[in-house]
Amino acid sequence: MGHPKILFITLVQVIYCLRYSSASFNLYLSPQELQRLLGLQAELNYVRDGQINDYALNFTLPLSSKLNKLYFTWENTGSQKLPYSIKIDISNKIAIPHPKLNISATGFVPSSTQIFAVSLPCSETVDAEVNISIKISITFSDKNITTLDFKRKKTCINESIKNDVSKNSLTFADSSSVFYIAVCCAILLVLILGILITIYYVTDKKGRGTKTNGNGPGTTTTTTFLATLPRNSVNVSSYASFRRMPSYSLLDERSKDLQERITELSVQRCRVRLSSIILEGTFGRVYQGSYTNEEGNEETVIIKTVADHASQVQISLLLQEGMAMCSLNHKNILSILRVSIEDHSTPFLLYPFNNYKNLKIFLQKCKLSSEGVHHTLTTQEVVRMALQIIKAMQYLHKRHLLHKDLAARNCVVNDKLNIQVADNALSRDLFPSDYHCLGDNENRPVKWLALESLLHKTFSPASDVWSFGVLLWELTTLAQQPYIEIDPFEMAAYLKDGYRLAQPINCPDELFAVMAYCWAMSAEERPTFTQLHVCLQDFFTQLTKYV
Template sequence: MKTICSHVILLIAANLSFVAGYLNIYLTISEVQRLLGVSAELYYIRNGNINNQALNFIVQIPSNINALYFTWEGLTDQPLPYAITVHTSNPEVLPPPKLNISYVGTVPKTTQTFLVSLPCSGLTEAEVDIKITINITLTNKNVTKLTFNRKKMCLLLDKSVSLIAQDSLLQLPNSASIFYIAMCCALLLMVMLILLVTLYYVKDKKCRSSGNTQPTTAATTFLAALPRNSVNASSYGSFIRMPSYSLIDERSKDLQDRIADLTVQRCRIRLSSIFLEGTFGRVYYGSYTNEDGAEETVIIKTVTDHASQVQIALLLQEGMTMYSLNHKNILSILRVSIQDHSAPFLLYPYKNTTNLKMFLQKCKVSSEGVHHTLTTQEVVEMALQIIQAMQYLHKKHLLHKDLAARNCMVDNELHVQVADNALSRDLFPSDYHCLGDNENRPVKWLAIESLLHKTFSPASDVWSFGVLVWELTTLAQQPYIEIDPFEMAAYLKDGYRLAQPINCPDELFAVMAYCWAMSAEERPTFTQLHVCLQEFYAQLTRYV
């Protein structure tokens, strides 16, 4: 993202003279945000001054974007004739683009936005070069040629996808229709707000009246689902009857029942000290008094008071993915505490463990200030434990989807447990990136098919395991640190992978490389990885 920001700053800064005051052509803040993820306007011509560096900059268009928007206006009373041509390097992959304006005409004298549609054919997958040329004829009959270069990655698409949406892109509403649409939306919103306030008042009045005769139950105001199923719950009783979360296994319909089974009173939980802290998430050391009256030491995941309902819902959803799992190498959730007007507590058993990523980073410098590296035997032993956990998960028909050192725990004896990814995006923000699709993902740990198509399988977990072993051998260095997240897909498709770490045996690096095979079918299973690493571990122990 920093690379893109620096590009935009350079592009906006460099200008050459055109003809003063004749024309403005630029990308609005919303369009730059949509394409590059940066909040800034990008001017190609400002008050007649041409920004050549901006014109020479090749913009990468995400595969899910099917239209480009340019804003322009003429700054002179004289008409400015224009002629637009659009060419693509592969018409079979990306058919000739269409405009919502005429290809020949005059530049409007008021600020207007025109559209260039770029729908892929979906017949094959390839990267396409796009060249948009605009010829502007000045009053003195001089013709200025402006060329905008773009690249787009087209993917294979389901032919059942309707083309109506693509055609609709060609119709931009005029200012009058925008005004009436906005007025209708505002009126509709006001009506909905009035109805919601009325319903809330009636329901609150009923709750108050019933509260005089019956004791109230524990209440919560958490969302019972993510934004696509945004439903607000006013009590714990209604919360457990809400539609279930979208989890990775067929048992997702039982999520509310799971929470009910694990719920304990808040008075039985005591917070001790903060273990990890992010923008809105916190992990505490604490204790929990169980049913027998014995006190257990636990790790507690929760959020701050300013966390949104969506963040709270995501904490519960991701925290319950390891529900009811019983394996020595898996950290399963122990209890949940939900209390009215306060953040939920997720409790996990604690046995002198710490986060694996933080543990590896501390290994870099020992108490004597000397660089310390785990032995190959220790690395392989830890990898074998993670494999056993993943074998158990896959036998339960569960996918992890975010296997990494940050989502594992380790104790002083190097006993490793695979954990869920609840709060990981907040606690380890540098490990996650948004590629313009409003979804924060562990881009540099994802398999190529997960990155391109958001498809996950046991083979995609194997890919992430390879990156995790690389983390073990490098003491939690950032993978692909020199590669921009937006360039990761192209980088992997070109066949590039992580380099062999220093002092990493060829046998161990070969295992990593097998995990990063381009085709999911060519990657080993966790069972095959276990056999391979077990043999390598046996060889290592013979020399110790």
């Protein structure tokens, strides 16, 4: 028989466990509430069976000025009564002077599922960003009081100023003003038409006076077709036409700085050697090769180039997109090493090799190989890769650069799962199923784009955050195609209706919550990459704490 003292301690522990195992409760946002706040069809658990979701609590949820009420669902699932107290702290009481609860500030957590509301109406007298803290304290015992702190940030707008402006606008737009504006517009239209007709006749007359069929002094000097080629036209001119003019002529006047950067990185073609093809599309090719540097040492490099039949537009895009991230120095960014452009030859873009491979292809190979499972990514590995991508994007945004096409296909990874973010040169050709044309003669990564980028072609750091959310989804699904069942032409309506990508199998709630926040309808409500880094770093620390 054991020692009496040890038995007594063990008995006390058992009694304690039995007593407080009956104390359990749930507190969450219902799918309807999350749909209203973020446009997502999901349930956000803050407390489930007594287990607290620290990650969800630590995130500050942004609120628009029109959201005046918050709804929480809770219930006591145990047999022990759980006293509670609720306190609301407001950082600016002029902006939100009267926060209210529709339940008592103190009482007991209900034993059945109930919803309570917190009213946070703006006074509409000041413009302000208001920090809100809703603290709910649950008493399990005299020595065990748990406080849950729900953080919100609400934008309040001074409606009186807006109304004054509207009234002034309406006062100005009276009948006499409308009449004078119409007269001015008519006169202006007549003047513009007169100028256009004059230009047409002068140009036509000049053309008839100089046109001849011979090679004498009267012959006009014709401009080559390539010099007038629009940037977004789909030209299928052959390589032979490209050879008749210098490579730099395919760049327009707006790309003089690009030409200067190319000149700085330019190397002779004789110092570059192609070895083997890594990826190949209709006109784009990626080689592994070597480059002899200034010291005479040979370096292994990746070389992006195009086939002989590539059009001028395709060559121009290769240079413009490939040079978009040149001269960047960060361990998580794949930046161009050298460029080789010579007349009568296709351009070469050289990148450091270091045993990196395309991330999308790597993820797809992780699913299955001929021997079975190739590699199973753990949650820790996924989060670690995501953190590296975030660091690269923080660096880009600090330099006021946007990626605009952040996706697994535009990242590379090595055997140690070190990630580098790359440019999107040749991606349209190498991954054609990821790009769609919506009738505007432009192939775009429709299913990776933020709603505002899809509708209005506007890009910002927040639109890169949206794309990162899709990339995180790619990491957790091993590069499945997002929205595979949705027609590209229906994507905008699908997103506007509040639908998003579903939570992947075996994806932790904490990780999916990060994705969901990246896909907030309003760009202002999405987190920054700095905030994402803090959230995922905390989650990564929790994952590795007991490993």
